[in-house]
Structures are given as structure tokens and as C-alpha cells.
Amino acid sequence: MRARGTTPIGGAQSGVTVATTTEQVEALRPLWQSMSVSNLDADIDYFLAVVAHLPGVIAPHVLSVERPGRPAMIIVARLERHVFPVTVGYTELLRPHLKTVVVSFDGILGAQSEDDLAAAVLALRSTLRSGRADAVILQKVGLQSALHRAAVAGSARVTRIGGIAATRRWLVTLPDTLDLLLEGRSVKARKKAHYESRRLRRTYDSVEVIRLDRVELERVLGEIEAVARTTYQRALGVGASESALGRALTTLSFERGWLRVWMLHIDGSPAAFWWGNQHGDTFSVDTPGFDPRYTKDGVGTFVLHAMLDELCQDPTVAVVDFGHGYAEYKERYASQSVEQRDVIVLAARVRPLLTGQFVALLATVNRMAYRLLRNRSFATRLRRTWRARLTERRGAD
Known part of the structure; x- marks a missing residue:
């Protein structure tokens, strides 16, 4: 089923179309392929493969945003039963979940200004207001980026999960x-x-x-x-x-x-x-x-x-992207890094907000523990010990 609606943006009416089937996504292919795609995760064929095979995915949730006098945008996203794992080290303790719209990496296509990004955030929030989802995840957003500013400005603080540790994306110009x-x-x-x-x-x-x-x-x-x-x-x-x-x-x-x-x-x-x-x-x-x-x-x-x-x-x-997250080899070989964080916006309903508060609390505890351990030699030894035990356990299986 294709859902249609309008969202007021900057005093104008904005048409937002949601593609929720493979056929509807395919109908967007000509527009999609006319746009610049900077991340393979947002390529249409790569996206469809993820939707078809990733456990927990419910359906595509690709938003097409059209506004008078502005270029069209596509927001590459999927609707899934998303687990927010609570972990200590490499051990997973709990697996709370919410029905979540997950935006692909660099998945807002066609945006040319901060106003465009604000319109994209507003379109995503309309999904939460409609009740189709409990949360929206913008993955690994640069903390100094225009998208991060738009996401923060376009959502109330109480509806964002706090305490999420920032990670670095490591790159080297060859x-x-x-x-x-x-x-x-x-x-x-x-x-x-x-x-x-x-x-x-x-x-x-x-x-x-x-x-x-x-x-x-x-x-x-x-x-x-x-x-x-x-x-x-x-x-x-x-x-x-x-x-x-x-x-x-x-x-x-x-x-x-x-x-x-x-x-x-x-x-x-x-x-x-x-x-x-x-x-x-x-x-x-x-x-x-x-x-x-x-x-x-x-x-x-x-x-x-x-x-x-x-x-x-x-x-x-020209560039090698080692991806996000810390590893010794990344720090050694990268020539630059960008600080990033997931931005998670919740629906203003009881269950999503309570789940978000719990996840935020545990994320804060983990972040404090990480700060205590980082730059300590025993932290490196601890990680290696965990990994060795996991490898041994895998071999025993």
C-alpha cells in the first residue's frame, strides 16, 4: 500500500509519498538513478537486497519529497523491528525493540541545502506522527554536519535518545x-x-x-x-x-x-x-x-x-574509507577522521519514550566505562581476551 500525505514546510505544502513495496520502489528507479549517491548503502539495488534478506525488516519505507520550486528528494529507508541491544563488553544482556524507520547511510538524496535537510527530517517525523513507526534512526551522522543540525533542530530533546557514544569514521587520502x-x-x-x-x-x-x-x-x-x-x-x-x-x-x-x-x-x-x-x-x-x-x-x-x-x-x-568504530589499524593508517553518532528520534508515545530512556541510561553507563578504559593498556588486553574467548568458543561449537 502506498501512503500519501502532505507536510507543511516553510509555509508551503509538501507532498510526501511513501514507497512500501518493491514495486513502488522500482517505480522510483529513474528518479533515484538521476541523483548523486555517495554511499553504496543508498544504491537502489544494494538497498533492495538488504530489504529482501536482512532479518527483522518489515518493508521498504522510501520517502519521496516534492515541494514547489525545489528539487525532489528521496529518503532511502526501511521499516524494521529494530533491536536496541544492551551490552557489557561483548556480552548482550537485553534486546528491547521498536518498530523503526532506519535511514540508509548517506540516504537523503537530492538535498542541496539545510532547508532541504530540515524538510527531510520533517517528512521522517510525519511517519512517527502517523503511527507507522515508533522511532527513526539516522545512522552515523557527522556531529558537525548540516544534517545533524537539522535533526536536532527538528525534534524535541525529550524525543531523542541521549547518551549514545560518538564514534569516528576513519579515512585515508591515498x-x-x-x-x-x-x-x-x-x-x-x-x-x-x-x-x-x-x-x-x-x-x-x-x-x-x-x-x-x-x-x-x-x-x-x-x-x-x-x-x-x-x-x-x-x-x-x-x-x-x-x-x-x-x-x-x-x-x-x-x-x-x-x-x-x-x-x-x-x-x-x-x-x-x-x-x-x-x-x-x-x-x-x-x-x-x-x-x-x-x-x-x-x-x-x-x-x-x-x-x-x-x-x-x-x-x-582516491580515498580508502576504513569505516566507523575504533580499531588500532584505523588510527595508524588513517589521515583524517570524522566524529559521528546515530540520531534516534522517538514517537511521542509512552512505550517508545520509556524504551528510549532505558536505552539512554545504559548507553551513558557504557560511555562512562569506555572513557575510563580508553588509553589504558589493560583495556586493549581486555578486548583481546574477550576476542580470544569468543574465538575459542566458536571453535568448540
């Missing part, structure tokens, strides 16, 4: 060679990387990095799974996955030519990989993986350098 990129690292770190590379080649009979995306798809899926199932990320439910969603997105990326995979073979067997998708002049890194049997061999860094070496020489790639 020079022409890997050596130039590594100049930003210490002499000691560069010598260590060279030493570990030579030691790896001395230790094993055959050490080879191959571009898996240049072979057949089934081999790509098989070798990635062979490594990914041994990693701690699999125990956390992140990274490469044999799920229907993981397979669908990898297949789509392979078929569309976005996918890049660097796989390390040691004595003929897959041991570690780095991978991601190229969209425009940006290569976005997905979660890497390595077999924990080779932890002391530095295989992760070995493949990372092979990937960066090739990307530096590729004239079609």
Missing part, C-alpha cells in the same frame, strides 16, 4: 605509493612490518596474495567463509557471513564490479583476507579476517599492505 603512505608511521613500525613480512616468507613454503574478485564467485564465497568462520568477528555476528544477506550482498557486489578481495594463501590454503567495495573514487573496507592460527605471523598487516599498495597505484581510487 598517495601514489605505499612507501609514501607508510611515511606517516614510525621508523620502528615500518621496520617491524618489513621484518614480519620477511619472516612470514621464510617460515612457510608458499606465501601468496591473490585477487579473489578476479576468479569465479563460488570460489570467492568459499575461501572467505573458510577464514571467516574461524574469527572472533563471526562469534560477534559481524564481518563476512554465510547468511542469506551476506551471500546476496557479496553476489551483487561481485556482479556489479564493486567487490575487491585480497586473499592470503599460505601453503595453498586461505589464511587471511581484506576486502571491500569501490563506489566512485572511494574504496570502503569491510571487516577483514584472519585465521587465528597465524596470529603471531602478522598476516593481517601483510595483506593490508598488499591491498594498500595496489590501491595507491589505482588511479580510480
Whole structure:
């Protein structure tokens, strides 16, 4: 069913059309593909694959906003039964959920001004007022961005979940060679990387990095799974996955030519990989993986350098996006970072507001604990211990 309504924006009437079926989304394809899409997550085919295969998704919820005298906008979003997990470390304690409109990363297409972004926020709030959803999530919004200002100005403070920790999105602008990129690292770190590379080649009979995306798809899926199932990320439910969603997105990326995979073979067997998708002049890194049997061999860094070496020489790639969230390698290799946070706006109803207060309280506690632990060596050791236990538990299963 297609829902239609009007929302007053800046004294004018705004037409808001909601596409809630695949057929209605497809009807937007000509307009959608005429717009600049800066993030693969907001590509129409990628979006439809997520909607079709992500557990918990109820339906597409793509808003088309038309206003007199202004260009049309598309807000790429899905309606889902969204879980707000309450965690301590890597342990999940509770799973409260709300019916939520989740906007894709960089999913407001066609906006050309702060007024346009304000109109988009108002259109999203109309979904909450209509009762179709209990919450709206704008994912990883830059704290200094126009969208963040519009989201804060366009919603009452009591309806926003507070206490959510900011994360950083890490990027590196590529020079022409890997050596130039590594100049930003210490002499000691560069010598260590060279030493570990030579030691790896001395230790094993055959050490080879191959571009898996240049072979057949089934081999790509098989070798990635062979490594990914041994990693701690699999125990956390992140990274490469044999799920229907993981397979669908990898297949789509392979078929569309976005996918890049660097796989390390040691004595003929897959041991570690780095991978991601190229969209425009940006290569976005997905979660890497390595077999924990080779932890002391530095295989992760070995493949990372092979990937960066090739990307530096590729004239079609200008930026590597390591994604959001902290990792030691991101801080070491990134040349810039942007502070981001999810903006979560709740419907002004009892259940959403109470759920939001509970989530905010636990988020504040977690953020305070993180601040206490960060920059402490024992925090790093604690994370590694958790990950090792998860990997061992995964192996036992």
C-alpha cells in the first residue's frame, strides 16, 4: 500500500509519498538513478537486497519529497523491528525493540541545502506522527554536519535518545605509493612490518596474495567463509557471513564490479583476507579476517599492505574509507577522521519514550566505562581476551 500525505514546510505544502513495496520502489528507479549517491548503502539495488534478506525488516519505507520550486528528494529507508541491544563488553544482556524507520547511510538524496535537510527530517517525523513507526534512526551522522543540525533542530530533546557514544569514521587520502603512505608511521613500525613480512616468507613454503574478485564467485564465497568462520568477528555476528544477506550482498557486489578481495594463501590454503567495495573514487573496507592460527605471523598487516599498495597505484581510487568504530589499524593508517553518532528520534508515545530512556541510561553507563578504559593498556588486553574467548568458543561449537 502506498501512503500519501502532505507536510507543511516553510509555509508551503509538501507532498510526501511513501514507497512500501518493491514495486513502488522500482517505480522510483529513474528518479533515484538521476541523483548523486555517495554511499553504496543508498544504491537502489544494494538497498533492495538488504530489504529482501536482512532479518527483522518489515518493508521498504522510501520517502519521496516534492515541494514547489525545489528539487525532489528521496529518503532511502526501511521499516524494521529494530533491536536496541544492551551490552557489557561483548556480552548482550537485553534486546528491547521498536518498530523503526532506519535511514540508509548517506540516504537523503537530492538535498542541496539545510532547508532541504530540515524538510527531510520533517517528512521522517510525519511517519512517527502517523503511527507507522515508533522511532527513526539516522545512522552515523557527522556531529558537525548540516544534517545533524537539522535533526536536532527538528525534534524535541525529550524525543531523542541521549547518551549514545560518538564514534569516528576513519579515512585515508591515498598517495601514489605505499612507501609514501607508510611515511606517516614510525621508523620502528615500518621496520617491524618489513621484518614480519620477511619472516612470514621464510617460515612457510608458499606465501601468496591473490585477487579473489578476479576468479569465479563460488570460489570467492568459499575461501572467505573458510577464514571467516574461524574469527572472533563471526562469534560477534559481524564481518563476512554465510547468511542469506551476506551471500546476496557479496553476489551483487561481485556482479556489479564493486567487490575487491585480497586473499592470503599460505601453503595453498586461505589464511587471511581484506576486502571491500569501490563506489566512485572511494574504496570502503569491510571487516577483514584472519585465521587465528597465524596470529603471531602478522598476516593481517601483510595483506593490508598488499591491498594498500595496489590501491595507491589505482588511479580510480582516491580515498580508502576504513569505516566507523575504533580499531588500532584505523588510527595508524588513517589521515583524517570524522566524529559521528546515530540520531534516534522517538514517537511521542509512552512505550517508545520509556524504551528510549532505558536505552539512554545504559548507553551513558557504557560511555562512562569506555572513557575510563580508553588509553589504558589493560583495556586493549581486555578486548583481546574477550576476542580470544569468543574465538575459542566458536571453535568448540
